[in-house]
Amino acid sequence: MIGSPLDLWKEETLTKVLKRVAELVAVLFIVSLGTFWLVSKMDTDPAVTMLGEGRTEAEYAAVRDDLGLNDPLLVRYWDWLSHAVTGDLGKSVVPPYNGISDRIAGALPVSVELAVLGMGMALLFCIPLAMWSAYRPGGRVDRLVGAGALGVLSIPSFLAGLLIIMVLANGLGWFPRAQWTRLGDGIGQNLYHAFLPALTIALAETAMFTRILRNDLVTTLQDDFIMSAKAKGMGPVHIMVSDALRPSSFSLMTLMGIGLGRLIGSTVIVEYLFALPGMGSLVIGAANTGDFVTVQGAVLVIAVIYVLTNALIDASYGYLDPRIRRAHV
Amino acid sequence: MTSNATRESTRPAERPRSGTLLAVEDLRTVIHTARGDLKAVDGVSFTLDRGETIGIVGESGSGKSVLGRTIMGLHTTGPTTTISGRVMFDGRDVQSLGPKDLRSLWGSQIGMVFQDPMTALNPVKKIGVHLTETLRKHQGLGRTPARERAVELLDLVGIPDPRRRIDQFPHEMSGGMRQRVVIAMALANEPALLIADEPTTALDVTVQRQILDLLGNLQAEMGMAIILISHNLGVVAGRADRVAVMYAGRVAETADAKTLFADPRHPYSEALLRAIPRLHEPPHVRLAAIDGAPPNMVQPPVGCRFAPRCAYAQEDCRTVLPELEPAATGHLFACHHPVNRGEN
Numbered sequence: 082m083i084g085s086p087l088d089l090w091k092e093e094t095l096t097k098v099l100k101r102v103a104e105l106v107a108v109l110f111i112v113s114l115g116t117f118w119l120v121s122k123m124d125t126d127p128a129v130t131m132l133g134e135g136r137t138e139a140e141y142a143a144v145r146d147d148l149g150l151n152d153p154l155l156v157r158y159w160d161w162l163s164h165a166v167t168g169d170l171g172k173s174v175v176p177p178y179n180g181i182s183d184r185i186a187g188a189l190p191v192s193v194e195l196a197v198l199g200m201g202m203a204l205l206f207c208i209p210l211a212m213w214s215a216y217r218p219g220g221r222v223d224r225l226v227g228a229g230a231l232g233v234l235s236i237p238s239f240l241a242g243l244l245i246i247m248v249l250a251n252g253l254g255w256f257p258r259a260q261w262t263r264l265g266d267g268i269g270q271n272l273y274h275a276f277l278p279a280l281t282i283a284l285a286e287t288a289m290f291t292r293i294l295r296n297d298l299v300t301t302l303q304d305d306f307i308m309s310a311k312a313k314g315m316g317p318v319h320i321m322v323s324d325a326l327r328p329s330s331f332s333l334m335t336l337m338g339i340g341l342g343r344l345i346g347s348t349v350i351v352e353y354l355f356a357l358p359g360m361g362s363l364v365i366g367a368a369n370t371g372d373f374v375t376v377q378g379a380v381l382v383i384a385v386i387y388v389l390t391n392a393l394i395d396a397s398y399g400y401l402d403p404r405i406r407r408a409h410v
Numbered sequence: 411m412t413s414n415a416t417r418e419s420t421r422p423a424e425r426p427r428s429g430t431l432l433a434v435e436d437l438r439t440v441i442h443t444a445r446g447d448l449k450a451v452d453g454v455s456f457t458l459d460r461g462e463t464i465g466i467v468g469e470s471g472s473g474k475s476v477l478g479r480t481i482m483g484l485h486t487t488g489p490t491t492t493i494s495g496r497v498m499f500d501g502r503d504v505q506s507l508g509p510k511d512l513r514s515l516w517g518s519q520i521g522m523v524f525q526d527p528m529t530a531l532n533p534v535k536k537i538g539v540h541l542t543e544t545l546r547k548h549q550g551l552g553r554t555p556a557r558e559r560a561v562e563l564l565d566l567v568g569i570p571d572p573r574r575r576i577d578q579f580p581h582e583m584s585g586g587m588r589q590r591v592v593i594a595m596a597l598a599n600e601p602a603l604l605i606a607d608e609p610t611t612a613l614d615v616t617v618q619r620q621i622l623d624l625l626g627n628l629q630a631e632m633g634m635a636i637i638l639i640s641h642n643l644g645v646v647a648g649r650a651d652r653v654a655v656m657y658a659g660r661v662a663e664t665a666d667a668k669t670l671f672a673d674p675r676h677p678y679s680e681a682l683l684r685a686i687p688r689l690h691e692p693p694h695v696r697l698a699a700i701d702g703a704p705p706n707m708v709q710p711p712v713g714c715r716f717a718p719r720c721a722y723a724q725e726d727c728r729t730v731l732p733e734l735e736p737a738a739t740g741h742l743f744a745c746h747h748p749v750n751r752g753e754n
């Protein structure tokens with residue numbers, strides 16, 4: 082006996098996971114080096130930013146030395162990275178000079194919540210819409226939903242946001258326009274304030290998800306096993322939900338993984354429209370004031386989240402299709 | 411326990427074991443395609459008694475599968491399909507049933523086994539779920555009794571170690587095992603009719619025999635009628651009581667199996683008989699395939715559909731469509747110039 086199949090399986094899984102983690106670390110290393118290098122090429126001098134007008138030569142030299150700007154790039158990168166892994170992303174170079182990790186800790190939950198809520202809403206909307214469309218491809222519902230999706234996708238998100246504000250906030254007065262309650266200060270109030278911005282994000286995502294899922298559903302519904310489920314007397318809803326949905330959600334999952342990472346860094350427009358203190362506002366604000374350290378830190382955090390969500394999505398394929406579970410890494 | 415009692419009280423024990431189960435009357439299925447109206451089934455009639463087996467044999471494209479699906483009510487008149495004629499199943503006109511009545515028929519009164527076991531099972535569902543969902547729907551079984559019954563069914567179709575197999579996914583099984591699962595699925599609610607559409611075509615020869623034997627044994631046990639569809643007369647030999655040979659959506663010849671094999675009258679039946687692959691021949695020996703291609707079913711030949719490929723065809727064959735006529739009781743063929751004339 083060399084070992085039971087179970088032991089073997091555990092060993093295989095462990096190797097797989099370790100391999101995966103090594104990959105992730107490598108990707109993050111490259112991404113962080115890349116951003117560090119790019120930001121170092123920005124033509125603002127952080128020492129100038131920090132001191133402002135009326136500095137002396139000596140002060141300037143001292144600050145540059147203090148910030149480590151005279152060291153070679155790789156030394157500075159190593160210095161930054163070794164602090165970053167302990168959670169210390171340095172201090173902002175503009176007043177009030179507070180710690181970047183703290184600023185990110187304030188902004189990140191807002192962005193993550195918006196992205197997750199927006200995605201969740203989109204998922205909630207797209208599944209019934211896609212199923213309804215795929216039930217009769219080319220039918221009236223399908224054409225209507227298809228046209229609607231195209232329409233929504235062709236509206237820029239700031240316009241969609243403005244429309245939503247006009248109707249639901251200003252017109253009907255159901256929701257506040259520009260308020261934010263932190264999750265810790267009451268979940269009800271928080272969700273109430275997050276609803277409109279999340280809805281703005283959800284619109285375009287819903288349109289995209291619906292198209293993708295509808296197409297995959299239509300393909301799956303041609304499969305033999307659908308006919309065999311039908312021949313067992315299973316109803317159309319059962320067939321959609323229990324037979325067709327799971328094998329049809331690969332593209333959707335991929336799109337969601339990419340979308341979630343993307344949204345966390347790019348909800349700027351929505352954050353601006355609704356005056357929300359998220360990552361988008363943080364990065365834009367920092368970039369405008371030449372606060373390169375903050376930009377660096379924020380980009381790193383966004384990259385980490387992006388890579389992690391996608392790893393999670395990859396892992397979910399195994400759930401979607403049991404054949405993948407043992408097939409490859 | 412209770413579930414078992416209900417099952418037995420509503421299940422075949424009290425069902426009549428003889429009499430006509432299925433009557434197909436001048437059935438036509440026209441599929442409207444981009445190239446025109448395709449007459450996939452073009453006037454088929456036959457009856458099937460309870461517990462009886464009819465073999466439907468014909469080349470690829472002759473309309474066997476469409477016939478099977480139309481009988482079941484999986485094809486219905488709609489934007490893409492027009493159906494005429496009648497299918498009477500157990501006293502009910504299948505085409506007149508609404509979607510809900512049809513669904514309560516499918517999987518419970520009529521079961522279907524498909525050609526390719528590799529694709530007939532949902533790759534993301536465990537074997538057990540395939541069985542329990544139909545048991546739960548049609549027999550109203552709870553989770554645990556349904557699972558118990560599923561284990562019994564897997565055992566019944568000869569799957570070893572059913573308690574382990576039930577939690578496996580389809581890709582963890584061989585083709586033959588999967589086809590057994592498909593059969594268990596079709597027979598889960600002990601239907602009165604089983605439509606087996608080329609149940610062994612995708613399997614290798616030894617497994618084919620096992621699956622066909624299994625169907626035979628289950629039939630003896632449960633007493634269902636079987637429509638056994640195949641492109642190979644050899645498959646239905648010894649398994650069907652009666653055989654109908656189909657060509658271009660029509661029945662070319664039908665007789666009880668013995669008669670058809672001993673005394674085929676239609677040149678197409680004769681050609682099919684010659685095309686039966688024999689197990690003892692080395693596999694590289696080519697079969698006596700039938701020359702020519704199956705007809706265009708959108709614009710079929712005017713006279714006998716088979717005339718363009720028939721060695722015996724004469725002038726009238728190309729102009730007049732032969733109707734089915736009796737050679738003896740229960741032996742019908744549609745041919746102006748039948749073969750084996752001397753023996754009758």
Ligand SMILES: Nc1ncnc2c1ncn2[C@@H]1O[C@H](COP(=O)(O)OP(=O)(O)OP(=O)(O)O)[C@@H](O)[C@H]1O
Pocket residue numbers: 441443448450468469470471472473474475476477641707
């Ligand atoms: N859904 C469909 N749409 C259009 N044409 C169809 C459809 N289903 C079947 N046909 C056509 O109907 C004819 C009969 O097909 P059918 O599948 O019944 O043949 P078959 O005898 O079962 O052949 P095989 O041995 O290949 O399974 C073929 O010409 C086929 O192309």
Ligand SMILES: [Mg+2]
Pocket residue numbers: 474475476607608
């Ligand atoms: Mg077929």
